[in-house]
Amino acid sequence: MRAQPIDGRERNARSWVLAEIGCVALALAACLGPIGTPTNTVGDATTAVPSPTAGPTTAPPGPGLPAGFPLMPGMRADEPLPEDEGLIGRWTTPANGAEVFDFLKTALPRAGYRIDLLGPGDTVAVIRFTPPGGQRLQIDLGQAGSGAGASTFMELRLPRD
Amino acid sequence: MSARYLRLVLQPVLPAAVAMGCALLLTGPARATDDYTLPFYDPAVSLLYGVDRDSRIGVQLDYTGRTWWDSSNHPGRVYDNHTGIDYPMPLHSPVAAAKDGVVAATEGGFGTQQFGQFGNFVRVRHSDGRHTLYYHLASRADGGIAVAFDDEVLAGQKVGESGCSGLCYGAHLHFEVLVDVGGDLVTSDPMYRRLWTTWPGRIPFRAAYVGENDAGTVTVRRGYTVFHWVEFKNIGGRTWRPNVWPGRVVLGTWDPVGHDSMFAAADWMNTWIATKVDEVTPPDDVGRFTFGIRGAPGPGVYREDFNLDAQGVRWFDHDDLGGFYVPIKVIQQLE
Numbered sequence: 001m002r003a004q005p006i007d008g009r010e011r012n013a014r015s016w017v018l019a020e021i022g023c024v025a026l027a028l029a030a031c032l033g034p035i036g037t038p039t040n041t042v043g044d045a046t047t048a049v050p051s052p053t054a055g056p057t058t059a060p061p062g063p064g065l066p067a068g069f070p071l072m073p074g075m076r077a078d079e080p081l082p083e084d085e086g087l088i089g090r091w092t093t094p095a096n097g098a099e100v101f102d103f104l105k106t107a108l109p110r111a112g113y114r115i116d117l118l119g120p121g122d123t124v125a126v127i128r129f130t131p132p133g134g135q136r137l138q139i140d141l142g143q144a145g146s147g148a149g150a151s152t153f154m155e156l157r158l159p160r161d
Numbered sequence: 162m163s164a165r166y167l168r169l170v171l172q173p174v175l176p177a178a179v180a181m182g183c184a185l186l187l188t189g190p191a192r193a194t195d196d197y198t199l200p201f202y203d204p205a206v207s208l209l210y211g212v213d214r215d216s217r218i219g220v221q222l223d224y225t226g227r228t229w230w231d232s233s234n235h236p237g238r239v240y241d242n243h244t245g246i247d248y249p250m251p252l253h254s255p256v257a258a259a260k261d262g263v264v265a266a267t268e269g270g271f272g273t274q275q276f277g278q279f280g281n282f283v284r285v286r287h288s289d290g291r292h293t294l295y296y297h298l299a300s301r302a303d304g305g306i307a308v309a310f311d312d313e314v315l316a317g318q319k320v321g322e323s324g325c326s327g328l329c330y331g332a333h334l335h336f337e338v339l340v341d342v343g344g345d346l347v348t349s350d351p352m353y354r355r356l357w358t359t360w361p362g363r364i365p366f367r368a369a370y371v372g373e374n375d376a377g378t379v380t381v382r383r384g385y386t387v388f389h390w391v392e393f394k395n396i397g398g399r400t401w402r403p404n405v406w407p408g409r410v411v412l413g414t415w416d417p418v419g420h421d422s423m424f425a426a427a428d429w430m431n432t433w434i435a436t437k438v439d440e441v442t443p444p445d446d447v448g449r450f451t452f453g454i455r456g457a458p459g460p461g462v463y464r465e466d467f468n469l470d471a472q473g474v475r476w477f478d479h480d481d482l483g484g485f486y487v488p489i490k491v492i493q494q495l496e
C-alpha cells in the first residue's frame with residue numbers, strides 16, 4: 001500500500017489552516033515554556049521549514065502510515081513512489097543521515113512506537129518499530145547523490161530480510 | 162551457604178546472532194587458532210552488516226554465500242558495496258585490537274560525531290601481512306585514539322573508543338580486514354575466510370565460573386594459611402598465559418579494584434594479586450588459579466572479591482563473568 005498523493009490546492013489550504021494552528025501552538029508553547037518537545041501540528045511535511053532544532057511534524061494520513069508518524073522538518077515526500085511491494089512512503093531531506101537517525105531514535109518513542117531494532121551503518125541505517133496495536137514496520141535510511149548535493153532518503157516499509 | 166557466584170541473565174542479542182548461529186550449524190565450527198578475536202569487549206554487541214563480496218552495484222554477496230540482487234540493506238547480512246563489518250555500539254565503547262600487531266596509522270582529528278567524507282581510525286599491521294582497520298572512532302581529544310603510530314599492540318588491547326565520525330549514520334564500529342597486495346591494501350571478508358578464533362568470532366577476554374575446591378565459606382585459623390583454588394573456563398578468544406607481559410592473566414582483588422587484601426598470603430604476587438593462571442589455558446579449556454588465604458585479621462566473617470585481569474591489557478567484564486568472591490571465616494582456634 002502507498003501514501004495517496006495530495007492535491008495541490010488541498011495541500012495549500014491544509015497548509016494555511018495547519019500553519020495557523022501551528023502558530024497558535026507555538027505561541028502557547030512560548031507562554032508555557034519548555035515543557036517536553038514541541039510538536040508541530042502542521043500536517044504537510046513538504047512545506048515545513050528545515051531547522052535542526054525544530055520539533056517533528058506529523059506525516060499526513062495515508063494508506064499504511066501509522067497514526068502520528070513523525071517527520072523531521074525539511075522532509076519532502078517523494079512522489080510517485082517507485083514500484084516496490086511493501087513500500088509505504090518515501091521522503092528526502094538535505095539533512096545528513098546521522099541527523100535523521102538521531103531524530104528518529106528520539107521521535108519514534110515519543111510518538112508512542114516501540115523500537116525493536118536500531119541498526120546504524122556507514123551510509124545506511126535500518127530501524128524497526130511497532131506502533132501500538134499495529135504491525136511491525138521498517139525504516140530504511142540511505143544516501144542519495146554524492147558530494148555537496150548529497151541528500152538522505154527515508155523509506156517506510158513492511159520489514160524484509 | 163551463601164551463593165557466591167551469580168550468573169547474570171544473558172542480554173538479548175540482535176537477530177544477526179541467530180543468522181550467525183544458523184551459519185554455524187550449516188558449516189560447523191572452525192578449529193580454534195587464537196589468531197583473530199572480535200575487536201571489542203561487550204558480549205552484547207553483535208554484527209549488523211558484513212562485507213559485500215560482490216563489487217557490482219546492486220549485487221550483494223554476503224558472508225553466507227547468499228546473493229541479493231538489489232541495493233537494499235539487509236540487517237544481519239550486508240549492504241551494497243560495504244567493505245567492512247559494522248558493529249553498532251554506544252559512543253565511547255572500548256575498541257580492541259583483533260590480533261597482535263603494530264600500529265600503522267591513526268587519525269583522530271575529526272569530531273567524535275563529525276559527519277563527513279573522512280573520520281577517525283586506527284589501522285594495525287599484523288605479522289601475517291594483513292591490516293585491521295577500526296573506523297568511525299571518537300576524536301583523539303575525546304579519548305577516541307588510545308595508541309600511537311608504531312606502537313606494538315596485543316590482541317585484545319584497547320586501541321580506541323567508538324564514535325560516529327566520517328560517513329556514519331549512528332554510533333558503530335566499522336571493522337575491516339585488509340590484505341597487502343603489492344603495496345595496495347585490498348578489502349577481504351574475515352567472516353567468509355574464517356579468520357576468527359572460532360565461528361562466529363569471540364571477544365578477546367571472557368570467562369565463565371566453573372568451580373572451587375571448597376565452594377562454601379573458607380575457614381582459616383588466625384595467623385595460618387589455607388590453600389584454595391578456583392577454576393574458570395576460557396570462553397574468550399585469547400589464550401591465557403601465566404608468564405607473558407603484558408597480558409598475563411591473574412586473579413586480582415576487586416571492589417574496589419586492586420585493593421590491598423587483608424588475606425594476602427606469602428605466595429601472593431603482591432598485596433592485590435593472589436596468583437596467575439596455573440598453566441597455559443587456550444580457548445575452551447579450564448584454567449585453575451591456586452592461592453593461599455591467610456587469616457590475618459581478627460576472628461570474624463569476611464569476604465574477598467576477585468576478578469580476572471589480563472595485566473596491562475584489561476580487566477575481564479565482571480558483570481558478564483557474574484562476579485566472584487570468597488566468604489572467609491577467621492577463627493581464633495580450630496573449632
